[in-house]
Amino acid sequence: MKRFVGFIKKEFYHIFRDTRSLFILFGMPIVQILLFGFAITNEINNVDMAILDHSKDATTKEIINKISASKYFSIKQILERETDIEAVFKKGKVKAVLNFETDFGKNLIKNHQATVQIITDATDPNTANTISNYINSILQNHQQEQNKAIHIDYVIVPEPRMVYNPELKSVYMFVPGVMTIILMLVSAMMTSISITREKELGTMEILLVSPIKPFQVIIGKVFPYIFLSVINAVVIVLLSIFIFKMPVQGSLFLLALESVLFIISALALGILISTISATQQTAMMISLMGLMLPVILLSGFIFPISSMPLPLQVLSNIIPAKWFIIILKGIMLKGVGLEFIWKETLILLGMTILFIGLSVKKYKIRLE
Amino acid sequence: MGITVSNISKSYKGVKALQDISFEVKPNELFGLIGPDGAGKTTLFRILTTLLIADKGQASVAGFDVLKDFKDIRKHVGYMPGRFSLYQDLTVEENLEFFATIFGTTIEENYDLIKDIYVQIEPFKDRRAGKLSGGMKQKLALSCALIHKPKVLFLDEPTTGVDPVSRKEFWDMLKRLQQKNITILVSTPYMDEAALCDRIALIQDGQILQIDTPEAIVKQYPKTIYNVSANNMYQLINSLKDYQYQHSVYPFGEFVHYTDVRNDFKINDLKMYLEAEKLLNIKIEKTQATIEDSFMELAKYPNRTCKLSKT
Numbered sequence: 001m002k003r004f005v006g007f008i009k010k011e012f013y014h015i016f017r018d019t020r021s022l023f024i025l026f027g028m029p030i031v032q033i034l035l036f037g038f039a040i041t042n043e044i045n046n047v048d049m050a051i052l053d054h055s056k057d058a059t060t061k062e063i064i065n066k067i068s069a070s071k072y073f074s075i076k077q078i079l080e081r082e083t084d085i086e087a088v089f090k091k092g093k094v095k096a097v098l099n100f101e102t103d104f105g106k107n108l109i110k111n112h113q114a115t116v117q118i119i120t121d122a123t124d125p126n127t128a129n130t131i132s133n134y135i136n137s138i139l140q141n142h143q144q145e146q147n148k149a150i151h152i153d154y155v156i157v158p159e160p161r162m163v164y165n166p167e168l169k170s171v172y173m174f175v176p177g178v179m180t181i182i183l184m185l186v187s188a189m190m191t192s193i194s195i196t197r198e199k200e201l202g203t204m205e206i207l208l209v210s211p212i213k214p215f216q217v218i219i220g221k222v223f224p225y226i227f228l229s230v231i232n233a234v235v236i237v238l239l240s241i242f243i244f245k246m247p248v249q250g251s252l253f254l255l256a257l258e259s260v261l262f263i264i265s266a267l268a269l270g271i272l273i274s275t276i277s278a279t280q281q282t283a284m285m286i287s288l289m290g291l292m293l294p295v296i297l298l299s300g301f302i303f304p305i306s307s308m309p310l311p312l313q314v315l316s317n318i319i320p321a322k323w324f325i326i327i328l329k330g331i332m333l334k335g336v337g338l339e340f341i342w343k344e345t346l347i348l349l350g351m352t353i354l355f356i357g358l359s360v361k362k363y364k365i366r367l368e
Numbered sequence: 369m370g371i372t373v374s375n376i377s378k379s380y381k382g383v384k385a386l387q388d389i390s391f392e393v394k395p396n397e398l399f400g401l402i403g404p405d406g407a408g409k410t411t412l413f414r415i416l417t418t419l420l421i422a423d424k425g426q427a428s429v430a431g432f433d434v435l436k437d438f439k440d441i442r443k444h445v446g447y448m449p450g451r452f453s454l455y456q457d458l459t460v461e462e463n464l465e466f467f468a469t470i471f472g473t474t475i476e477e478n479y480d481l482i483k484d485i486y487v488q489i490e491p492f493k494d495r496r497a498g499k500l501s502g503g504m505k506q507k508l509a510l511s512c513a514l515i516h517k518p519k520v521l522f523l524d525e526p527t528t529g530v531d532p533v534s535r536k537e538f539w540d541m542l543k544r545l546q547q548k549n550i551t552i553l554v555s556t557p558y559m560d561e562a563a564l565c566d567r568i569a570l571i572q573d574g575q576i577l578q579i580d581t582p583e584a585i586v587k588q589y590p591k592t593i594y595n596v597s598a599n600n601m602y603q604l605i606n607s608l609k610d611y612q613y614q615h616s617v618y619p620f621g622e623f624v625h626y627t628d629v630r631n632d633f634k635i636n637d638l639k640m641y642l643e644a645e646k647l648l649n650i651k652i653e654k655t656q657a658t659i660e661d662s663f664m665e666l667a668k669y670p671n672r673t674c675k676l677s678k679t
Contacts, residue, residue: 006469010458017457202453206512209417209447211439212470365438367419 003212007220014194015224025190029182029232033239036174044072044130049096050088052079059105063116063142067098072134089121096120096131164333175240176328177301179233180321183259184266184295187229189287191270195221196283199274205367214363222267229263230256249335258331258341261348262324266291268355269320275362295321323348369395369430370551371416371520376425378411378574385411386574388425393553393567398546400565401555402663408574409555410450413524416553417447430519430551443471446518448509450525456498460489460508463497464515471516481548482511485541503534510541514550521545523554527561539564559660570663577666582659589657589665591615594635595623598647607645611638618664625661626652 015022049067053060068075076094079085085097099117101107107114118135120128147155165172198204207217237255240246248255269291277283296302298312299321305313316322323344330336330344338345371393378386386408393399401409414420416429418438426433432440454463464486468475479486485507492500497508506526513521523542527535539561542552554565562568563582570577570585578585598604601619608617608626615627628638635652642650 003470003472006466010455010462010466013458013462014455201456202449202451203455205419205449206447206453206467207470208419209442209445210467210470211443211472366421367414368421 004216004220007212007216008223011194011220011224015228021190025186025228026232026235028185029178029236030239032178032182033175033236034243036178037171037240037244044127044134046074047072047096047127047131048076048094049073049098049131050077050079050085050094051075052082052085052097052099054102055100055104055106057103057105059108059114060100063100063139064098066142067135067138070134070138085119089119092121094121095127096135098135169244171240171244172246172333173301175236175244175246176325176332177296177299179236179259179328180262180299180301180324181292181295182232182236183229183263184291184321185287186232187225187263187266188270188273188291189284190228191221191225191267192273192277192283192287193280194225195271195274196277196280200279208365208367214365215360218271218360218363222264222271225267225270226260226263229266230260233259233263246332248332250331250337254338255328255331258324258327258345258348261345261352262320262327265320265348265352265355268352268359271359272355272362275359275364294319298322299325301325320348320351323351369519370397371399371427371429371553373412373416373427374425376412376415376422376427378408378415378420378422380411384574386415386422389571389574389576390425391569391576391579393551395551396546396549398542398552398554398564398566400562400568401553401571402557402559402562402568402659403555403571404557406573407571409571410524411574412571413447413449413522413553413555417445417522418442443516444519446513446516446521448513448521448523448526450528452505452509454497454505454509454512457496459494459496460500461493463508464511467512468515473516475515478515478517481517481545482514484544485514486511488537502530503537506530506534506538510538514545518550520551520553523552525555525557527556527558535561559658559663562659568659570659570666572663572667577663585662586657586659589662591627591657591665592633593655593657593661594626594628594638595620595651595653595655596626596638596642597623597649597651598642599649600647603645604642604647607642607647611641616664616668618661620658620660623655625655 015025051064053064064075067073073096077088079088079097082099085099088094088097097117097119099119101115101117104114104116116139118132120131122128144157162168198207233256237248241248270287273283273286273290277286298305298308298316298319300316301321305316305322308316327341327344327348330341334340373392374390376386376389377384389408389412401412403409411420415422416427416434418434418441421435426435428434429441430444432438432444434441455466458466464475468478489500489504489507489511492504497505500508510523510526513523527538530538535558542554543564546552556562565582567579567581568585569579578588580588596604596608601624605617605619605624608614608624613629613633615629616625618625626638639650639652
């Protein structure tokens, strides 16, 4: 036991004396969460657009007013000719152009039908789609208001309601994802680097020729990082609660337990990586390429798993991050308890045990 | 309780690092492995410290088999690898304390063993190990390897990269440790250090050329060696190498060590030849063979000398 405590003490010396790594360790979560929360967002706000109004009547004016009154759009330019549309897009000044046909208002009254063209800059397809949807709903809204006066026999009124994130804030989606990435990175990369550093500097040779047991080395390496990762998790949760007003609907205790479980599974992965890499650089590359990319791409953090091709959907099942994100979203946004996420928890637990078993088995008691 | 090595062989990817090595180190002996870089010294150390498994052969350290009882060996030996392998970001004292704890002891408990060495670096005990000079690093590494009072001490090239004064001190320390009932196996590429060992094994290309006391090895040198010097060293070596009766020509400090193939060699013959080669200030005198001469001679004809050493 004394041996073990001595080892952990040494690990903490390493961590606290390497100020650069320490800075990354604690600076990264804060920077990432702020970056994802503020800068990277799927929402649209103040989209610049232009209007080409061939009609210039009361109806079109009313619609234009409605659009410019919404916080989503700001009208930058009024165009005069069809040819201006292309020019204004090419200059990149606007993201969308609304093109009213001639006699829009008259047609509406006479034919009960009038057309308006919505042209969007689809170089960014997601934004184009969102913009077009937003404009559509403003137009529909206007139409409904007009129809109130007239009696129609059948009307279907859809009443969409978005639950768990009614304002569709993208930060709600990013917080679980960023938390997963950071815990994965800190735990897996840092442990794998700290073990391979001993190999690279030759200190592993001396540790091997000593009575200290392999599991003591492994747990001694892992323990400080559990501690640091938990601090990181707390920082992330606090930031998201106090800066982004993200709710934590479920139990904080359960959230903590699940986080520790995920941290341990990531640490076990880190040890596994260190057993197959000889240098710190390889360990870092494997951690980044082998863990970070799948976590970002295949965990459902950014790209929904259900819209992936089948092979990738199957592949996503072996990524621990996927299950952790489901658990996090469940606890934080839906406020569910263990009875709803026991399956995911069990899968994560199974993976953790597998990783630990593998890494203890693969840990070399000799040099080759 | 010493070290026994019998018929150990080891290859890496087809390269034979060790070929059928056998020798024995007696308890409390200071035994030297002498050979150039790449001779297989480190591989042998790693096999004996249970870090590598030999392809063939057996070995035991302090009475424990390197394969079966590797856990016991790891408790009872001290190992100082060739490369400085302590924690550079830990201070001198923290390093020593760490190694004491993982061996289940304390600095106080075995302080008398390391006292002579440690007092020299104690003034710097709060300095990080990475900031120490080469000689001080070695002293710290030795202290760490000794802190658990090992029965056998393995030192792989402990004096490589260390200044001559520190090297001398280091060997004095080894002599003192030997008095405290510790068996020491030390390797070095420096031939002058060989003379300080009780017995040495000359090793090259994974084979042992000869094992004996340094004195006996020197005594067995088959030829008479002459110190030759002249005004132009470079030309002297070339001229000697071109001499039809030369057996060996090696530069040795300010002299050239020369041996002749003839048994009735006369100094004057050589002098006349060198004068004809337009060299000035020629001095030729008999000298004692050194370990280096023996090594060069053995390395030149490994097969013949293997037979010699068996007789």
